[in-house]
Amino acid sequence: MEIGKERSDLGSYLSMGAEIIENEWHKGEIFVKRRGMLHPKYSFLHNDKEFATLHWHRSRIGTYIATGMIDFQLDLEVTSMGRIITAKDKMSNLSRLTNKSLNQAKPRLSIELSNGDNFFLNQISKKTGKYQHTLTVIKAHYIHSLAEFKFNQQTGRSHTITAINVEPIMRWEAEHFHHLMALIMSRIAFIQEHGKTY
DSSP states (O other), rough: HHHHHHHHHHHHHHHHHHHHHTTTTTOOOEEEEEEEEESSSEEEEEEEEEEEEEEETTTTTTEEEEOOSOEEEEEEEEETTTSEEEEEOOOEEEEEOOOOOOOOOOEEEEEEEETOOOOEEEEEEEEEEEEEEEEEEEEETOOOOOEEEEEOOOOOOOSEEEEEEEGGGGGGGGGGHHHHHHHHHHHHHHHHTSSOOO
């Protein structure tokens, strides 16, 4: 009887864990709005509801905080050359976004997470609508991309500075969703702050 109860409790626990992960990513269109000049705050909005914020404390130091069902925070730092962005969680696990190209016009971007998972970013500079640049998130073995980040090199007058389209396939990478949002948006924010690509 006790064994049956333990299995039932374990099943409920696993189900609850899957539900938490599934609710921590957001399918469809996400808009990132910027507020403030000296120490800007970036709000991530899905269906007009804020689910995360990115605060730039200094020009190369930031904090990403996810709100909702779990307490999630990443400390972000941009290297002096602007080619590496690191994200450290509360357990000091380190993830990084790296540009391996010296050619600023043709970046070779990759993301290596602390658990060893790798993602790649394709940047296309071509005006589509009101945005000049698109960063596409891909991962080996997937046919389709996971997400697209559209942005301009400079912030302009609009408070909305980035439009993100998250594909349904991101569900299978839900546990990495906030890491991807934090690292990629940090790169975009850094580019916009400095007015050139890195």
